[in-house]
Amino acid sequence: MEMAFCFEQNSSWARLLTAIHGHCWDDSLPCWTNASGTWSSIVQTINNLHIQHSMDTSLLRLHIGNGQQANFWFDPWFNGAPMATRFPRLLALETNKNGVVADHFHHDSWVHSWRRNPRSGVEVDNLNSLQDILHNVTFTSDNDYWTWDGGSFSVSQARHIIDEQHLATFSRPTSWCRQVPIKINIFIWRLKLLRLETKANILNRGMALEDDCCNLCNLHVENETHLFLHCDTSKEIWLAISQWINLTLPNWSSFNDLWAWIDGVPIIRNQRLIVTTIVFSSLWSIWRLRNNINFKDKSFRKCHVVDNIKVNGFNWLFSRFHKKRCNWNQWLQSPLYSL
Incomplete structure (x- = not known):
C-alpha cells in the first residue's frame, strides 16, 4: 500500500494534512526533524540511516533555512551530497566535525576550525571549490526542513531504498532444509x-x-x-x-x-x-x-x-x-x- 500526497495551497486536504503533519509550502511536503507526526518519524529514520550507514538520500532532500539543524559536513544539505564526501581532505583538517551549518557562518562570512591551514595542492583546490559552493548559500528565518524529491511519497519506494542498501544479497537463494530442526x-x-x-x-x-x-x-x-x-x-x-x-x-x-x-x-x-x-x-x-x-x-x-x-x-x-x-x-x- 502506498501513501501519495499532492497538495494545493487552498485545498481542504492540504489544510487537513498540514494540521496533522506540519506546514505545507508547495507541491511537496516539508518536515522538520524536531516536528511531530508521521513525516517527522520518516525523516528522522532515514536521516539516522544516512548518518550511521551512509544511506543514499537522493530522494529525501534537505533544505537550508536558518542552518541550525543540518550538520555541515555529514548532512546532504547542498545538491544532495554531504561536504564530507566531496572534500574528505578538508574534513580531516576540521576540528568541529559535528557542527551545524550555522556554526560555520559568523558576521556574514564563512569560518572553519582548521587544525592547520590548508596547504597548496589538493587541499587549496578543495578549499576554493568549497568557498565557491558556500558563496551561493542563502539563509532564511525558517528552520531547516526535508522534502521528498520527485513528487509523491511512496512507502514502498522508501522501503526499497532501505532494503537495497542494507539487506544482504546472495548469488543463490537461501534454501530451508526441512529435514533439520x-x-x-x-x-x-x-x-x-x-x-x-x-x-x-x-x-x-x-x-x-x-x-x-x-x-x-x-x-x-x-x-x-x-x-x-x-x-x-x-x-x-x-x-x-x-x-x-x-x-x-x-x-x-x-x-x-x-x-x-x-x-x-x-x-x-x-x-x-x-x-x-x-x-x-x-x-x-x-x-x-x-x-x-x-x-x-x-x-x-x-x-x-x-x-x-x-x-x-x-x-x-x-x-x-x-x-x-x-x-x-x-x-x-x-x-x-x-x-
Missing part, C-alpha cells in the same frame, strides 16, 4: 550471512576481547571461513566425514564453494538430501566444539565430534521420514544408501 536452519542462515559470534565479528562490533585467535588451533584469526573450512581441526573432521560417506570432499576455499558443491555433486536426489543433512550436522558440531572449548565445557570433546555428527544426522533425517525406516548399522556403514 529450525534452530539448525537459522544457524546455517546466519552462517551464510557471516553473522555468527566469531571473535572477528565481535571485535568488528567494537567489543573488547583478550585475543582474536581461533579456539580450535590458536594460530589464526577466528572468522567463519577459517573456523569451519580452513582450521586444521575442522579439516580433520571433514576428512573423517569423507571416509565415512565414501565421497571425496574438496578443500573448499569459501562457503560459496561449499554450497555450490552440495548443489553440483553428481549424486541422486535422496543422496543429495543425506549429504546436505550431514554437512549441516558437521557445521553445527564444529560450532558446538568451538563454543565448549571457549566456555571451558569438557562434556563435548573433539574425539566425540564425528560420533555426534552421525547421531544428529540420523535423528534429524529419519525422524522426519515417517514412511522410511533405516537400520542404525546401515547408516553407520553406508549412509548415502540409507533412503
